[in-house]
Amino acid sequence: MARYRDAVCRLCRREGAKLFLKGNRCYKPSCPIEKRGTYPPGQHGKDSKRGKLTGYGEQLREKQKVKRIYGMLEGQFRSYFEKASRQRGIVGENLLVLLEKRLDNVVYRIGFATSRAQARQLVNHGHVRVNGKKVDIPSFQVKVGDIISIKDESAKNPHILHAFETAVGRGRPNWIEVENKTILSGRVVSLPRREDITQSISEQMIIELYSK
Incomplete structure (x- = not known):
């Protein structure tokens, strides 16, 4: 798998949420999200128009966020979605369970x-x-x-x-x-359930994105 070699804290700020990519630092006051807020990295971060994302943009950002949380590239993530689609039950929940396992x-x-x-x-x-x-x-x-x-x-x-x-x-x-x-x-001791995943994830947006 290709490795992301830049500062991973930038990814959290890009997605506007803690992705817990930096280990224990994510739980400390030194976390950049705590110190600088959720605006994107870069000198124009505070002027970002992230709040105006709608439709496709929101769906894409949600997919990118989940990919970064679990550390995978597009091809592998897409294969998980296709596998989840073939299983019984709710596709979005199936997808997250596969990632958790x-x-x-x-x-x-x-x-x-x-x-x-x-x-x-x-x-x-x-x-x-x-x-x-x-x-x-x-x-x-x-x-x-x-x-x-x-x-x-x-x-x-x-x-x-x-x-x-x-x-x-x-x-x-x-x-x-x-x-x-x-x-x-x-x-x-059991299969993971949707309520076991405490991070803010809107899997329905990912399903809508891939269903277009």
Whole structure:
């Protein structure tokens, strides 16, 4: 996947909302959203006409926001939408559930990482186990009953330990249960539900955009 190498806090300001891309800094007063407000970055940010977006513009911005939250490119995001469209139920909710069930997201949700980008690195570098077996594919879809853990050699990594110790402050969803604090593991006890996603997302706008 292509990497965004600029300051990720600019993305939050571009979307006018906290996307929680910078780990613990997002929860501190030093967060640029807290210090500078939600106007776009750049010298003309305060003069932005963002508030006048209508129709297609609003739908596009909502799609971009969700793509940035979960850290993916257009092709991959579109494939999730198409898969959600083929499933029973409400397409928008199906889409968000598929995104939440990604392994990198689950690693972040359990608290092994302070951001999804950091969680993706852990998965890519082989630090994560699913039911005791190494899985290095960030898009791997977890199932109910799966146990997600950190390999023994990485369990004392200070970055992972710090993330795990501060995870309570960031909050864990009800569909994930900490399995063992000693060996750093968590269990998927149920499928994620729409109400478990607390960030402000209007999935209906994304559906309308792709349905044109």
